[in-house]
Amino acid sequence: MSELGNRLKESRNKSGLSLKEVYEKTGITDSRLSKIERGQIDCTPDDLKRLAHLYNIQIIPLYELAGYLTKEDIVEYQFVFQGVSSLDEEEMQHIQSQIDFLNKKRKVD
Known part of the structure; x- marks a missing residue:
C-alpha cells in the first residue's frame, strides 16, 4: 500500500465514511477509490482535490505524496x-x- 493510499484510507475512516458514501459525495467509484487506497492506481489531481475537501484535510500534502508537487515547488x-x-x-x-x-x-x- 502506498503512503498516499494509507493517508486517504485513514482520512476516510476518520471521517466515518464507507467507500460507497465517498462515491455518493464525490463521484469517485468505490472500486477506483479502493484501488487508489491500495496503491494499485494513481489518483488524479482532481480526485485528490475532491477527497481533500470531503475529508477536510489539506491538499498540498496530498499533492506532495502523489508526486504532483515537490518541496522545491512550494519553498517560496x-x-x-x-x-x-x-x-x-x-x-x-x-x-x-x-x-x-x-x-x-x-x-x-
Missing part, C-alpha cells in the same frame, strides 16, 4: 504561510483583504 510560499493554520477565518479574511489592497494599489501605480 512556505515563508508566507508560516503559522497560518493558527489563524481563524476572520483573521485570514483580514489578511486576504490586505493582500488584495496591496495588489490593487500596484495595478494603479
